[in-house]
Amino acid sequence: MKYNKQITGLSGEYFVAAELLKRNYQVAITMGNAKAIDLYATDEETEKTYSIQVKTLRKKPNCFTLHTRKIREDTVYFFVYLNPIERPPEYYIVTGRELLAQKKHFYGASLGRRDGRETVNHGPLREHFEAWDKLKSV
Template identity: 40%
Template structure:
């Protein structure tokens, strides 16, 4: 069982896991620093850079990832991470900006992308979307 994690630690862990996955796939990865940033990672391969935004939740019991529709920006690949409890590893759901924008349930003061809407082969471990971005 995961210890109780705060939101910042969960997000940072998600960024590191995504950076490691991108590195395994041949990318050089740079992390941006600070809160409220639009891009978390720059992934470079063969002279081409991809902008990556990471959203992370600690466990499957979480409903999903908070995100406002107007904060989903074009030209960014969105990687939604569920860290999961050990011994399971993280789950990755990858979306283009257009796909992420369509998945946002927007309310008056908040937005969310439900975990259940991304549990689909269109999103699960779709690292090829980084390559084609």
């Protein structure tokens, strides 16, 4: 079955928004196809607002396309595998600061490809599984 990329992306954004709401964050979802930020989440206790970018794939261990030139240090990146319908999504959470400081680790051989398709590899993301505390570190 072929899936619509826009629906896949929106699914990931809504799943992340729901998880953040469950954790007592106020969430604003931005709309549009060419946006730099997908969500804003405000911590109810500290009133700090976080910028969030969500990258979503249907299954693992595929790689996530994310050009290094577009990474922002102050943004939190959620890499989401939707998984089959009978299984919950998986969340891998990394700060922009981490991605920029460890480009070779996260991107491997795709770093600086001539065709411009830089991808974050699944392997390095494993240590960031369900790392919800990353929001507090930005």
